Amino acid sequence: MSSLLQIDWLGTVRYGEALDQQKSLVEDRKAGRSGDRLLLLEHPPVVTLGRSTRPENIRTPLDELQARGIDVHEVARGGDVTYHGRGQLVGYLVADLEARGAADVTAWLRGIEAGLIEALAGLGVASRRIEGMTGVYVDDPESDVPRKIASIGVGLRGWVSYHGFALNATMDLAEFADIVPCGLQGVEMTSVAKELGLASDALLFDRCRSAVEAAFASRFG
Amino acid sequence: MSVAVVLPELGESVTEGTIAKWLVKEGDRVEIDQPLVEVTTDKVDAEIPAPESGIVSQILAAEGETVPVGTAIAQIDPSGSAATAGSARPSAAPQQAPASADGPRATPAAVHAASDAGVDLGGVAGSGPSGRIMKSDVASAAAAPAASAAPAPSIPAAPVVASAPPASGSTHGFDEERARRLFSGYTLQEGDQVKPMSPLRKIVADHMVYSKRTAPHVGTVAEIDMGGIVAVRNQHKKAFKQDHGYSLTFLPFIVHAAVRALREFPQLNASVIEDAIVEKRVIHVGIAVETEKGLVVPVVRHADRLSLAGLAAAVEDLSARARNKKISADDLKGGTFTISNPGRNGNLYGFAIINQPQVGILRMGELVKRPVVRSAGGEDAIVIRPMMHLALSYDHRAVDGAPANGFLFRVRELLEEAEFDL
Missing domain, CATH: 4.10.320.10 (E3-binding domain)
Structure with a gap:
């Protein structure tokens, strides 16, 4: 069966390198040299600053972060500060929305959320979206505030989208302490390992990866 | 005549966008589809391409300005004869794929x-x-x-809780055809119950298979006279319960002895990492606990720094939290050795699967009174003693029989000496 979405696992890739790769895939997609792609990967620790990053959302001075071996990138994107690190499954989707029959970026964001919710369900984690707060969330039975398990943000060049999502699979959530993720004060991050009460190891990360692959292949393939 | 560059319709409920950065300035010559401007909306960054080739004659919205969808943000003067005069079409959202007339x-x-x-x-x-x-x-x-044909809800509008995987394309829903394939040749009989594995069960299964495939397991068993421990426990258990509110079990004694033996046999407190064996300085002991939703192995950190009472408190805390589903990912991190206590009821001994990437796991058997031979004053006699089997599984890649048996028999010695301070 032909597939509309080629899915590749790239392993660990530095942020800047992955961004360059996306940009060249966007050009390929626009020129019709390539179809839609999903790149799955992990980033070494990196803090990325969007255009609307407010200084109060960075809790640790940037030079101190760099001294600790964390990359810092200013990125031409909207939104606030984010963090990526080991154990976080990053998915970059390069897709021509118009060719998919939906020149609608809102529908695209909702579709990515739905794909992640389906993947999480396959892992035994019940999750949901929240109106007005793009991302995927898990209800905390002991609090009114849901915890965030995946962050989403996309870029558009014409109708070709890039960037995508970051799913906290097995990452050490303490690493988020240096920033206020996405500028969402008071929203706590969670991970698949934390929700399932399982050890954060490579086997669980692989399970997360295959769940995401299956969900995105069935939804977008 | 000029062509307007308008902020395009980007998606449902996207009503406005903020000009983040102009990539061109007034007077620049641009080619069709060349990126002109970056616009941000919530969670989306859009680069708007030029609708026509020509000269940017006017920029109508400044950086930082938020404008409604459909607003003209620039004008382009098409160059020469190639220009499509007067056409003012949206730039980034040009042709919506038209609904074809001859079919859905x-x-x-x-x-x-x-x-x-x-x-x-x-x-x-x-x-x-x-x-x-x-x-x-x-x-x-x-x-x-x-x-x-019912429409499958692919993009629900309202918040949805996905508690179960959807049926279509799911790898977890059971269907007979798939089961036949998986059970390779087994034909389901009337009355057979097929229970698809829960996601959690599958993750546990991954670990079991991985460990067995990775580490050649060897088992060795010791039979331990727990008489001394039983005496210590009987002496203290009433006061202990009064002081602490929970019972003193045998498990902390075993952990205490194992930790001391691990210090003497660091080969068992190790991991195989690529082509090296890493002996760990810290001793963090995982305690396998059965819970409603499956087996979890919370970790007693720095178990070698704890007294018997400290170990009893840590074990009690972890098992209570495991039962109440209060175990956090941090509690499961970093174990260097594991002790499994599968409970009593006919469990003589058995070999546990090593919790990767560790190299050893000790499994407790049932404590039972048994006739054993003891020598006193040159005479052999059959006496009744409380006995327990301890079974060690070890990774033969990293550990040979001598240190493994040395470790196990040191554990036995410590338990039989029963010198514990409470």
Whole structure:
């Protein structure tokens, strides 16, 4: 069966390198040299600053972060500060929305959320979206505030989208302490390992990866 | 005559955008499709391309300005004769794929799937954007041939809780055909119960298979006279319960002895990492606990720094939290050795699977009174003693028989000496 979405696992890739790769895939997609792609990967620790990053959302001075071996990138994107690190499954989707029959970026964001919710369900984690707060969330039975398990943000060049999502699979959530993720004060991050009460190891990360692959292949393939 | 560059319709409920950065300035010459400006909306960053080639004659919205969709943000003077005079079409959202007159709109994958499955697309309701027929719609239609094709909810508008994987395309839902394939040759009999594994069960299964495949397990068993421990425990258990509110079990004694033996046999407190054996300085002991939802192994950190009472408190805390589902990911991190206490009831001994990436696991058997031979004053006699088997599984890649047995018999010695301070 032909597939509309080629899915590749790239392993660990530095942020800047992955961004360059996306940009060249966007050009390929626009020129019709390539179809839609999903790149799955992990980033070494990196803090990325969007255009609307407010200084109060960075809790640790940037030079101190760099001294600790964390990359810092200013990125031409909207939104606030984010963090990526080991154990976080990053998915970059390069897709021509118009060719998919939906020149609608809102529908695209909702579709990515739905794909992640389906993947999480396959892992035994019940999750949901929240109106007005793009991302995927898990209800905390002991609090009114849901915890965030995946962050989403996309870029558009014409109708070709890039960037995508970051799913906290097995990452050490303490690493988020240096920033206020996405500028969402008071929203706590969670991970698949934390929700399932399982050890954060490579086997669980692989399970997360295959769940995401299956969900995105069935939804977008 | 000039062409307007308008802020395009980017998506439903996206009503405005903020000009983040102009990539061109007034007077610049631009080619068709060249990126002109970056616009941000919530979670989306859009680069708007030039609708025509020409000269940017006017920029109408400044960086930082938020403008409604449809607003003209720049003007381009088309150059020469190539210009399409007077056309002012939206830039980034040009041609919506037109709904074809001769049939329903469907994705190529849906068309392909429909032809494979012999489904008439005319009878399929599309759940995709603008009613487009998706592959999943075809799958649902094919699965329910008699019923009128129900639209599969692919993009629900309201917050949804996904508590169960959806049926279509799911790898977890049971269907007989798939089961036949998996059970390779086994034909389901009347009355057979097929229980698909829960996601959690599958993750546990991954670990078991991985460990068995990675580490050649060797087992060795010691029989331990727990008489001394039983005496110490009997002496203290009433006061202990009064002081602490929970019972003093045998487990902390075993942990205490194992930790002391691990210090003497660091080969057992190790990991195989690529081509090296890493002996750990810290001793963090995992305690396997059965819970409602499965086996978890919370970790007593720095178990070698704790007294017997400290270990009892840590074990009690972890097992209470495991039962109440209060175990956090941090509690499961960093174990260097594991002790499993599968409970009593006929469990003489058994070999546990090593908790990777550790190299040893100690499994407790049932404590039972047993006749054993003891020598006193040159005479052998059969006496009744409380006995327990301890079974060690070790990774023969990293550990040989001598240190493994040395460790186990040191544990036995410590338990039989029963010198514990409470």
